[in-house]
Amino acid sequence: MLSNTGKKEGSGRKHTCRRYDKNFTLEIVESIERGVPRSAITREHGIARSVLAGWMRDYGSPGYHASKQGHLSQQEKRSIVRAIEEGRMTIFEARAAYRVNSTVTITKWLKESKRENAELVASNRSLMANKEENQQPDPDSKKALAEALKKLEEAELKVKALNTLIDVAEEQFKIAIRKKAGARQSKE
Numbered sequence: 001m002l003s004n005t006g007k008k009e010g011s012g013r014k015h016t017c018r019r020y021d022k023n024f025t026l027e028i029v030e031s032i033e034r035g036v037p038r039s040a041i042t043r044e045h046g047i048a049r050s051v052l053a054g055w056m057r058d059y060g061s062p063g064y065h066a067s068k069q070g071h072l073s074q075q076e077k078r079s080i081v082r083a084i085e086e087g088r089m090t091i092f093e094a095r096a097a098y099r100v101n102s103t104v105t106i107t108k109w110l111k112e113s114k115r116e117n118a119e120l121v122a123s124n125r126s127l128m129a130n131k132e133e134n135q136q137p138d139p140d141s142k143k144a145l146a147e148a149l150k151k152l153e154e155a156e157l158k159v160k161a162l163n164t165l166i167d168v169a170e171e172q173f174k175i176a177i178r179k180k181a182g183a184r185q186s187k188e
Helices: 020-032 038-043 047-059 062-068 074-085 092-098 103-134 141-173
Strands: none
Touching: 020 038, 020 047, 038 047, 074 092, 074 103, 074 141, 092 103, 092 141
8 A cells, every 4th residue: 555655555665666647757758858868857856767768658759759760761871871882971970960879770771782782783784694695796805895884884873773763762652662681471
């Protein structure tokens, strides 16, 4: 049984068990959403950080929850990756500029991008090889090499264009087009 002070009566325990008013809880949640540091609230009210985390999980606004989950779109992630690959930005600069929590996250984006690009380039190379088999070989090897390099550059541009197109489509239509790594395929 609880007394007015919030202490348990009748038990031999010396710790307190607090019950907070729902209005008080909602005020604390709103203040955290406005930007008041949790450390200030824990100091001022003597509330444990785990209790605050539970309140935010249970009573936080949809906007708060959305801001805590992947705050960058696929298009923004891809532009960060491109900036790093092109040398316009380092991983640490990107982390600071886009408020990404970890360099591991950006490294993961870079690996995924390289894997996707490798898959697209490999498929384009096989298509180009099939196309070249059907054509007559050119006797001038320098000219053939220049043409092959030009086709490779075109293929790489197509890969970038397709990635950008997919990013825009995913962003505008809110659908996942790319297969997620490790996703199970349904058997139909």
